[in-house]
Amino acid sequence: MAACAASSAAVAGSAFAGATSCRAERRNAGKASLALRNGLLSGTSSLGSCLPNELGNSYGSLRVSSSKTRHARLVTFALIAQKAEYIWMDGQEGKKGIRFNEMRSKTKVIPRPLPAGSTNFPEWSFDGSSTGQAEGNNSDCILKPVYSCPDPIRGDHHVLVLCEVLTPDGKPHQTNTRRPIADLLSEDVLEQETLFGFEQEYTMFAKSGHPYGWPEAGYPPAPQGPFYCGVGLEAVYGRPLVEAHLDACVKAGLKISGINAEVMPGQWEFQIGPAGPLETGDHVMIARWLLHRLSEDFGIICTFEPKPMQGDWNGAGAHTNYSTKDMREEGGMAAIKAAIEKLSKKHKEHISAYGIGNERRLTGKHETASIDTFKSGVADRGASIRIPLPVSLAGKGYLEDRRPAANVDPAKFRNSEGAAENQSRHPEVTFPVAKPECPATL
Template identity: 55%
Template sequence: MALLNDLLNLNLSDSTEKVIAEYIWIGGSGMDLRSKARTLPGPVSDPHKLPKWNYDGSSTGQAPGQDSEVILYPQAIFKDPFRRGNNILVMCDAYTPAGEPIPTNKRHDAAKIFSHHDVVAEEPWYGIEQEYTLLQKEVKWPIGWPVGGYPAPQGPYYCGIGADKAFGRDVVDSHYKACLYAGINISGINGEVMPGQWEFQVGPSIGISAGDELWVARYIMERITEIAGVVLSFDPKPIQGDWNGAGAHTNYSTKSMRNDGGFDIIKKAIDKLGLRHKEHIAAYGEGNERRLTGRHETADINTFLWGVANRGASIRVGRDTEKEGKGYFEDRRPASNMDPYVVTAMIAETTLLWKPT
């Protein structure tokens, strides 16, 4: 084991200019992250200077076997916390050999919205609160829970400490540091209401980078749980009954909302979101109806309401924003398994580009 660790921790820059690039992409389910590595002749900091690469789309549910080649376009570079040194993680999106985005490539359409001049001018900021659950590998039951049984009811676990309240902190802290090392704008972590459930926050990030950073943060968490021997779940309601679900609350502001008089802009944006509630819900994650029940700090999936400091609302405005007359709001509807490219672009499109008829 010691020799294996020595080899894993070799510093390549002592002996070679070459670096390892781990290309990351999203598979056919829309939630399965995939990755593979290649050697580059030297360090690279601009994703557009990286070579395109291909993979077998028939093995990821993204292409038929008789025409299985899918092309990866590098889009964002992060430092690799696993290999370290000059090695990198590369977030990619996927195209046909003819250069068409494949159907599961949600980044392509998001990038179009975020490059629209009206959106660029408003500098949309996002902060995404990613909730997730850590499961025991053998039984797919939350860590810290008795197998086949239940812990004491919710109450002491939220931001809790102690061996009977906080389960998996080593995974959570490793992930926090690894994300900061990678260059992800991770802004915090906390234990959630259901034991075995945690949250990390990514942001504030501008435009398309919010999606890139959240996906790479998810990738890093998948890798860490692989090492730790626990299973990562983004199910919006992993345990039925009187237990909180898992969401990905999305905080949002534009330049106009952050400036004086911004509260009026916020109210107009929320009105527009209300008019398109059904379309947003349809795009906010699979199985979200199991979570958005009107209980456990959610609004009912069929109801749109907003309020100041109201955790049972679809959209929550903070007390500070109300007091200062400017700031941001929080869309509490997205599920933990949402695609951040879809959600962030849709919020920008509805609030900045869409004109209600």
């Protein structure tokens, strides 16, 4: 990708060299191309002062002396203008069938690039009547940028911009589940230094609607078992997409901590974390968008459906690791057990926020506890809350909530652990606040 940028910059330099007038503009354009090649496109650079007048001064009246000069200026603009992909959620995960997800996005061109990581991108609007978020007679909804990162697909200085959805009067839309988390993070909550991780399982389907890699008629050559963390053509389906997604997440700067093939063939997972409350949810949603976007290029449909195949096949979950400072310190097992006790009293309430269709997955079989039962145990994958064996041996660490479905909203499911843990300080907090899972390194 960097080679493409350098090649494009060389084209710009060549075009300017061919111009026979406006020597000062040629010098400025040369500086702009050099700045681009050296990666100086950031909100704090002086690149704007290196541009020809019409580019450096809000694109004022053009002073053109030849067609070559016009072409050169257009090339320079194309190199410098930034593509910002605005991403948001329509709040309908699991409501549109397994072929559709809740991610929406559109591209805004930013004439004066901003650095990845900035939240100073302009607010934008979209047609909420086409996403199920507004009525046709008052359809505008507002996109408020809250997180940005490098765009690993477009490369160069382009960015992905995660947005909250606001109503026309600037209030959080009912599908905006991120804002309540931000409002919850008071000083005493932040003092707990909560960390989260997220195991995002997903299933690949072919365009035909059949699980990807499965025979067109029938089932794989063996029952589930040989496929988990497998290797080889007979065991693993769809690895090229998985590797492309991992690379994209790394290049975007997301806190992705691993990938593996799952128990059902054609099913995979990636892990995000450890990270803080807002960071975890933001990274999960960008990682989900990247998965769906790259799936387009591979001709694959990825779904977070909790039970994509009926019968003796595992469902897809979003197991959640949760840890506070008290849990990670010596004697932390007491804090872990106290949190589990509080979680047990809110089981039904948490289940209601843990994903649509989760009752098809939480049957008491296929490494799940029954949806009507709450139980915990050490190294028990059939428990609602699992204490990993290394945590039990160390007497400190974290707990794993195995109840959330793969299609859970990583914001709405904020952290049942966090809500329970902070109940004594915030008695009014009764909603689930669960967040994602990571490997056993939390």
